[in-house]
Amino acid sequence: MASQEMEELVQREYTQGFVTDIESDTVPPGLDENTIAFISNKKGEPEWMLEWRLEAYRQWLTMTTPSWAHLDYPPIDYQAISYYSAPKKQEDKPQSLDEVDPKLLETYEKLGIPLHERAALAGVAVDAVFDSVSVTTTFKEKLAEAGVIFCSISEAIREYPELVRQYLGSVVPQGDNYFAALNSAVFTDGSFVYVPEGVECPMELSTYFRINAANTGQFERTLIVCDKRAQVSYLEGCTAPQRDENQLHAAVVELVALEDANIKYSTVQNWYPGDEDGKGGIYNFVTKRGDCRGDRSKISWTQVETGSAITWKYPSCMLRGKDSVGEFYSVAVTNGRQQADTGTKMIHIGEGTRSTIISKGIAAGRSDQAYRGLVKVGPRAKNARNFTQCDSLLIGDRCGAHTFPYQEIGNSSATVEHEATTSKIGEDQLFYCQSRGISEEDAVNMIVNGFCKDVFQELPMEFAVEAEALLNVTLEGAVG
Amino acid sequence: MLEVKDLHVTVEGSEILKGLNLTVNPGEVHALMGPNGAGKSTLSAVIAGKDGYEVTSGEVLFEGKNLLEMEIEERALAGILLGFQYPVEIPGVKNIYLLKAALNAQRVARGEEEIPAPEFMKLVREQLSFMKMDGSFLQRAVNEGFSGGEKKRNEILQMLVLQPKLAMLDEIDSGLDIDAMKVVAEGINSLRNADRAILMVTHYERLLEHIVPDRVHVLVDGRIVKSGDKNLANELEARGYEWVLEESAA
Numbered sequence: 136m137a138s139q140e141m142e143e144l145v146q147r148e149y150t151q152g153f154v155t156d157i158e159s160d161t162v163p164p165g166l167d168e169n170t171i172a173f174i175s176n177k178k179g180e181p182e183w184m185l186e187w188r189l190e191a192y193r194q195w196l197t198m199t200t201p202s203w204a205h206l207d208y209p210p211i212d213y214q215a216i217s218y219y220s221a222p223k224k225q226e227d228k229p230q231s232l233d234e235v236d237p238k239l240l241e242t243y244e245k246l247g248i249p250l251h252e253r254a255a256l257a258g259v260a261v262d263a264v265f266d267s268v269s270v271t272t273t274f275k276e277k278l279a280e281a282g283v284i285f286c287s288i289s290e291a292i293r294e295y296p297e298l299v300r301q302y303l304g305s306v307v308p309q310g311d312n313y314f315a316a317l318n319s320a321v322f323t324d325g326s327f328v329y330v331p332e333g334v335e336c337p338m339e340l341s342t343y344f345r346i347n348a349a350n351t352g353q354f355e356r357t358l359i360v361c362d363k364r365a366q367v368s369y370l371e372g373c374t375a376p377q378r379d380e381n382q383l384h385a386a387v388v389e390l391v392a393l394e395d396a397n398i399k400y401s402t403v404q405n406w407y408p409g410d411e412d413g414k415g416g417i418y419n420f421v422t423k424r425g426d427c428r429g430d431r432s433k434i435s436w437t438q439v440e441t442g443s444a445i446t447w448k449y450p451s452c453m454l455r456g457k458d459s460v461g462e463f464y465s466v467a468v469t470n471g472r473q474q475a476d477t478g479t480k481m482i483h484i485g486e487g488t489r490s491t492i493i494s495k496g497i498a499a500g501r502s503d504q505a506y507r508g509l510v511k512v513g514p515r516a517k518n519a520r521n522f523t524q525c526d527s528l529l530i531g532d533r534c535g536a537h538t539f540p541y542q543e544i545g546n547s548s549a550t551v552e553h554e555a556t557t558s559k560i561g562e563d564q565l566f567y568c569q570s571r572g573i574s575e576e577d578a579v580n581m582i583v584n585g586f587c588k589d590v591f592q593e594l595p596m597e598f599a600v601e602a603e604a605l606l607n608v609t610l611e612g613a614v615g
Numbered sequence: 616m617l618e619v620k621d622l623h624v625t626v627e628g629s630e631i632l633k634g635l636n637l638t639v640n641p642g643e644v645h646a647l648m649g650p651n652g653a654g655k656s657t658l659s660a661v662i663a664g665k666d667g668y669e670v671t672s673g674e675v676l677f678e679g680k681n682l683l684e685m686e687i688e689e690r691a692l693a694g695i696l697l698g699f700q701y702p703v704e705i706p707g708v709k710n711i712y713l714l715k716a717a718l719n720a721q722r723v724a725r726g727e728e729e730i731p732a733p734e735f736m737k738l739v740r741e742q743l744s745f746m747k748m749d750g751s752f753l754q755r756a757v758n759e760g761f762s763g764g765e766k767k768r769n770e771i772l773q774m775l776v777l778q779p780k781l782a783m784l785d786e787i788d789s790g791l792d793i794d795a796m797k798v799v800a801e802g803i804n805s806l807r808n809a810d811r812a813i814l815m816v817t818h819y820e821r822l823l824e825h826i827v828p829d830r831v832h833v834l835v836d837g838r839i840v841k842s843g844d845k846n847l848a849n850e851l852e853a854r855g856y857e858w859v860l861e862e863s864a865a
Contacts, residue, residue, distance in 0.1 A: 365833065562666065562701040567757075570663050571717035572691035572724070581716060585707030585756070 140217035152240065163220045171320055172189030178289045178323070189321030191309035198313045199289065201447075204476040204535055205505040208418065208463035211383060216322045218354075229571040238424050264464055281337050283367075284329040288356050297498035298329055300358050306426040306453070309566060314420040314447075322387070324354035330396075339595055341370040355386040361396035362430065363457040368399040370598055380590035382407075382441075385420045394429030394456065399437070403602055406442035408473045416444025416572055417474070424449035427459035427488075436479070436592045437461040439602040444473060449481035454488035454516075461490040464593040467608060470535070478507035478539075484547070485518035494525040495587050497606075505537040512549040519549040528586050530579070580606070616637035616641050616812050617781055622673035624654075624661055631657045633837035634673070636709070639781070642809040646823055646848060647816045649834035650856050655816040657699065658834075659783045663689050663697040677781070689716075692724040694780030697771040698787050704758040710769065713752035714739060714776055721777065742775040745805070747798050763790035771802035782806055784815045800825030814857035833859050 162173055171192055174184040200210075276287050284295060291299050309319040330336050360366055384406070390398050400423075409416025419442075425434035436450035452461030463479035481490035494506050510521045527536035538555050560582050568578035584591070584603055591599045617639040631654045639645050647655050661668045662675060662801065663763050664687035666746065675682040682690060705713070719729045730738075746768050758766050767787055774782050776790040782804065788796060806813060815826065823831075823845065831847040832839045841847065841862035851859070 158649070260634070318661065520670070558706060562702065564705050566663075566665055566701045567699065567711070569687035569717075570665075570697050571690055571712075571777070572688050573716050573719040574688050577716065577720075581708050581712065582705060584714070585705070588707065607673065 142321070151327075159168035161217050164217045164519045165214050166216070166218055166321065168439045170218050172314070174321060174323060174473070177219060178292070178500050180289075180292055183300065184294075185290055187304070188320050189311070191316050193409070194310040194319075194511075195267070195313065195316035195320055195421070198310070198316055198558045200313050204447055204507075205209060205539075206240060206445055206447060206474050206476050207502070208474075209258070211418070213317070214514060215513065216383060219323055220589070227570075240518040254584055262452075273502075277337060280330045281334055283334060283336050284327065285340055286327055288322070288325040288327045288358060291358070295327070297328065298360065301391070302391055303356075304389075306391060306424050307387050307422050312422060314421040315387050318356060318385045318387045320356045322354040325356035327356075327357070328359040328367060328369065328490055330361045331368045332362040334362075335365070336367040339368045339370055340358045341372070341416045350578070353382070353384050353386075355613070357386070357388040358391075359389070359400070360391045361380070361393060361398050363394045363396060363431075365393075366397040367443050368595060370403075370595060371403045372403040372405070372598075382417045383420070384417055384452045385405070386422070386473075387451075388421070388423040389424075390434055391460075392425065392429060392432035392434050392456075395431045396429060397433045399435045399595075400425070400450070401598055402436075402440075404438065404439040404442050404446075404596060405605060406467075406472060408442050409444040412472060417442065419443035419446045419448065421446075421448040423448065424453065425451065426453045426463070427456050427485075428453075429459070430456040430485070431458045432456045433460040433462075435460075435464070437462075437464040437590065438466070439475065439590070439594070440467040440475065441605055446473075446475040446477055448475075448477045449479055451482070452490060453484065454490065454519075455484045456488075457485045458487040458489075459485055460488070462593075463490075463492045464588045464590040465482065466497070466590045466602070467495070467506075468497045469504045470498070470499040471502060472500070473502040475503075475504040475525075476507055478509075479502070479523075480511070481521055482490070483510075483512040483516040484491075486515065486517045486519075488516055488519045490519075492523040493593075494523075495590055496525070496527040496536050497530065497583060497586065498527065498536045499530035500532045503537075505539060507539045508541070508543075509541040510551055510553075511543040512546050512551070514545045516546050517548050519546060521549075521551045521552045523543075523551075523588075525555050526586070528583070529557065529559040616678060616719075617814070618660070618674075618676040619662075620674050620676075622658075622661070622675060622795075624657055625669045625671050626657065626667060627818045630671070631837055632661070635834075635838060637832065637839060639812045639814060641780075641812055642807075643829045644807060644813045645815065645832065646816070646824065646828040647814065647832050647834055647839075648820075648848065648851060651818075652809065653834045655839045656785050657783050659697055659814070659816055660727045662690075662783060663687065664694065671753035688720070692721055696774055696777055696779035696782055697765075698774060698782065698784040702758045702762075702766045702770055704756070706756050706759050708757050709753065710755055710757050711739065713757050714753075714773065716776055717773070720780050724770060739776060742772055745775065746772050746802055748772060768795065768797055769792055772798055775802060778811075780811055780812045780815060782811065784813070786816055786818065788817055788819065796822070796825065797810075801824070820848045823848045835860055835863065842849040 162170060169190060171188050213539055258354060298547040304478060307315050312317050313344060328340060359369060381539050390400060392398050406419060427434050433454050438444055452462060454461050461481050467475050467477055469475050479492055492508055496504050496506055506525045508523060512519045525538055529536060536557055540553055542551055564579050564582060565575055583606055591602055594602055618814050619635055619637040621628060622632050623637040646650060649655050670683055677695060715735055718781060722729060748768055758769060760770060787799060791799060827845050831843055833841040
């Protein structure tokens, strides 16, 4: 197969691009303390929250954009971004799906998220975020029975201020990094989960994020707290409409696991990656961090990243508790002109802490991706163990994959293993499969899915099926 | 079954096949021999549909259909299977998965249901033991870390499962020790029947002691210059290719 055809094979149009016409209640572009006060006021927040935001803003002003990532993009004009946008009927928020704007429901339908059906059939509670305000929350009652709190972060700030105040920023402090500081100042919505002591959350929690107002950066803030011996599995998936303006997304996700708690956080990310020249895609600068605060606690990140023009994302684990466990399973697919710098940090602080990193990168077209991982073993982390495996698969000869593993080992009893491979879907492999009667498209899917299976098997069942389908769609494109 | 008529093929600007003619009928086993660089592997690659080979003139018919207009997988689904000299490794894809995908592609193309899992396992296990292969082969990635002999056995295993009408074997004997050669030859012999044709490309007469061909062709400089029965192979083994060249030049 000529490299021209190989190219066509991996090209595809974004099929979920469309814009729903809902009048937004949007502030003019620009960021200063007044904007932040406006957001805080709109949200009906208490005074301490506004102060917290302003502290973050003042820190952000002193910071500069990180430049160490293997990414190339023009400087972002933060004064050109509008920091608040909400569907107009925010004051009288719908109490049930019947009251939801039909256009909005239509949007979900197009995305393949028939909310009512899906939620009921799959037994999944859905806290859907449209632009910046939560529209509907289902299964609240069932969760309430179990004592699980699952609501928007704004609601949590009003209804459970003590919990929020105790944990917000305790994993990712306001001044942690440039994008986290910006998020802390201006975040508008996101999810809050609290699973009380000894409770196993009765269903998988799912949130669909979606960006829809032109020129509006979206700043999600998610906080998940699992008390002692509690368990939760949280699914996050998102997609966005096609548009020309670059959209900034700077989310912060904080996870806190107390003694013997177990948090599983799974993501399927499919934001608009931009057109063939990379124009118009989402900038995805995310800070995700989990804190294994209690002994024997466990946090597991699983992600399938196929979207965004630029991804900057390192879901990490702070392994403080004795014998706590951190895991990171990742599949990142880049195509066209996408760029991704992603990976993880495993910070071993407590004794007997263990971590596993499995990263699978697939680069096609003219895309470029980097795995960046830090394994740090502190002086008190006796017998800490890490296993890292990062594999890259290249499709075509104009893409790139890079691996930047960092290790800082401060305790000689630690065991740290690192394995890395780079391979290429060769014309020979495709010819071999085709000469057995398997179509080119199926052959690519077979090879890619085989490459990713270690990660897919970590995803919750329904997500694994979606992820596989998403990968196939992502890479099939112009075949046939 | 297979008719190659006055086939001219160019690779990267130089002509490799220069007017090749060959007819293979059902039930026949043909051996294509010849010195290095004569174009033996080119012929099987062109029949299978590999990229990078430009057919400048001539035609290739399979059961009366113009093969050169068909996609690679269409040729496979029509019943042509190429056993590779150097089977490629496909990390992450289990052998059993490839086998099943290939078999189901055939069945779907014939308008049949996909094979039920138990039936498939039974079929594969039978052929596996015939090829003296361990069950663990199925769970290993396609050809990954296989020894030379294991790779060749795996090619024959695929043939036994997929049951092609025309089996082409490109230097299937290279890199095999005597024991592996016997197993591979037994596998190939078991494929022989009245409806199937086999085309073997080989350097050496050695393989032909185990698989007795109906026809032997000598390919030199892009043309078949001499054809005969199995005795021709013995003669080549004893006298080399020079005399054939001289004879054809005369």
